[in-house]
Amino acid sequence: MKNFGSFWQEKVNATDVCVYKALCVLEHIRGVGIGGTIYVSRDQMVYYSGVTVNSVFASLKRIENLGLIKLKIGKARSNQATEIQRVIPIPKP
Numbered sequence: 001m002k003n004f005g006s007f008w009q010e011k012v013n014a015t016d017v018c019v020y021k022a023l024c025v026l027e028h029i030r031g032v033g034i035g036g037t038i039y040v041s042r043d044q045m046v047y048y049s050g051v052t053v054n055s056v057f058a059s060l061k062r063i064e065n066l067g068l069i070k071l072k073i074g075k076a077r078s079n080q081a082t083e084i085q086r087v088i089p090i091p092k093p
Contacts, residue, residue: 011066011093015051019059020068022049023086035088039081041074060084067091 012020025048026038045056057073060082064071068087074080 008066008068008090008093012063013059015049015055016059016063018051019045019049019056020063020086023069023084027086035086037083037085039074039083041081042076045082066093 022045023038026040026044027034027036030036030038032038042053042056045060046053049056049059051059060069060071060073063069068090070085070087072083074082
């Protein structure tokens with residue numbers, strides 16, 4: 001996480017950092033390893049990041065556009081989880 005803060009501090013906001021840290025926590029909890037693919041619901045992302053639903057998905061899109069994660073948004077109606085994978089090593093901006 002040291003690289004994330006030092007390289008990206010001018011490109012991301014506090015919400016983005018909360019969402020990114022939540023991804024790290026979820027990797028650890030699920031035991032997938034650093035940069036492993038996680039499948040997560042909207043409610044889980046809100047819970048672990050501590051931000052609102054709209055903010056979570058806006059941050060995920062922003063983080064994806066910066067090349068920090070690979071993202072496939074799930075579909076709530078079909079009970080499909082969102083698929084997220086952090087890009088490791090953390091790229092420089």
